[in-house]
Amino acid sequence: MKTYLDCIPCFFSQALQQGRLFTGNELIHKEIMNEVASLVPGFSLGLTPPEMAREMHKLFRKRFAGQDIYKTIKDQSNHWAMELYSKLKEKVAQSKDRLLTAVELAIAGNVIDYGANKTLNIEEEIQKLMESNFTSGRKGIFQYEDLKKDLNAAKTVLYLADNAGEIVFDRIFIEEFCDDRKVIFSVRDKPAINDALMEDAVFCGIDKVVQVISSGVDAPGTILKYCSDDFLNIFKQADLIISKGQGNYEALSEAEGKIYFLFKVKCPVIARHSGAALGDIVLFSNLKRNGTVKNY
Numbered sequence: 001m002k003t004y005l006d007c008i009p010c011f012f013s014q015a016l017q018q019g020r021l022f023t024g025n026e027l028i029h030k031e032i033m034n035e036v037a038s039l040v041p042g043f044s045l046g047l048t049p050p051e052m053a054r055e056m057h058k059l060f061r062k063r064f065a066g067q068d069i070y071k072t073i074k075d076q077s078n079h080w081a082m083e084l085y086s087k088l089k090e091k092v093a094q095s096k097d098r099l100l101t102a103v104e105l106a107i108a109g110n111v112i113d114y115g116a117n118k119t120l121n122i123e124e125e126i127q128k129l130m131e132s133n134f135t136s137g138r139k140g141i142f143q144y145e146d147l148k149k150d151l152n153a154a155k156t157v158l159y160l161a162d163n164a165g166e167i168v169f170d171r172i173f174i175e176e177f178c179d180d181r182k183v184i185f186s187v188r189d190k191p192a193i194n195d196a197l198m199e200d201a202v203f204c205g206i207d208k209v210v211q212v213i214s215s216g217v218d219a220p221g222t223i224l225k226y227c228s229d230d231f232l233n234i235f236k237q238a239d240l241i242i243s244k245g246q247g248n249y250e251a252l253s254e255a256e257g258k259i260y261f262l263f264k265v266k267c268p269v270i271a272r273h274s275g276a277a278l279g280d281i282v283l284f285s286n287l288k289r290n291g292t293v294k295n296y
Contacts, residue, residue: 001253003045003052006269011056012036014193018060021069035059050221050251057192057219068191070164077112077165077194078203088172099151100144102173103262107281109169110162110245110264112194141276143284147260150285154239156182160215160222160252162245162263163193164200170244171206183210184234190218195247221251246270252286259286 012033019032036056043052060069068074088105095101151157159174161167167187174183185206188195201212216228222243224232235241241259243252249261249270265271265280276282 001048001250001270001273003043003047003049004269005045007049007052008040008043010267011040011052014053015056015060018069018193021073022064022067032060032063035063048221048223048250050219050223050247053192053221053247054217054219054223054226057190061190068197070191070194074164074194074196074200077163078168078200081109081112081165081168082204085168085172088169092172092176099148099176102176103144103147103283106169106173106244107262107264107283109166110262112163112165141280141282141284143260146285147283150240150258150260151177151181154181156238156240157184158234158238158241159183159185159210160241160243160248161185161187161196161201162248164196165194166244167196167201167206168204171204171209174206175209178210184238185210185212186215186222186231186234187212188218188220189214189216189228192218192220195220219247219251221247223251224255249274255286257286260284261286 015032015036016029019029022028036059039055039059043055092098092101092105157177159170161170167185170185174185177183185201187197187201189197191197198212198214201207206212213231213234214228215222215231217223217226219226224235227235235257239258241257243249243259243261245263246265246267249263252259253261253273260283261274262283265274265276265278265282268278270276271278271280274282274284
């Protein structure tokens, strides 16, 4: 997915958010905004939004001396989600369709997104989503039966993580299908917003369930040209790829391979591009969209 002019204000908004997390000094906030502004003329709209964001995060890492300024937020999200783990497992166990409930939970966890939301009431959002009828959405937007069929046929699955905290919900989903196949869970290589890193996956116990690797990417999306060779080999050989979050969708919407995208639509640009509506819960394959993806 290419970058649109609508994306540029979001880059500035995210830069200001990160600056405010780092310091209360408005002079530094202004310096950060100036630095981001200096990048914009060199941005090619032909690149994906995560590629643009990658340049911003390189700038942030230099200014913040390698600090992970979202670490406190990520730790809080991880702790909160782990406290829900037993309750989530019980909900799955009591379900008539365990896999369906687990995938609903995985998508529900995608509300833990500080890149798209400046303020979040996570518990309220999760509760609203859990009371929703996921499968009543428009045809082509929630392709659960297709996913189940492809999962049954897959011997190797690559699962691309999104945010810290959210990965606990991913763990619930993965535990429903990992016994019968090889599953590899991929996280970011360096801090990018509140995206999950290796330490987050270990804290949330993902490493006790499946193999965890770094993609090698230092951006809020799996940009293949910046991924490690080891990751790319796994990506190419996987029978099925499950991609969580908007950032991964932005980076991989045109990629080859059998990829299922799972996320909540929080951005009007992504809504238009995916053929979904703002606020929709989506689960669809890049190979089975029947022409509904719109290339604006």
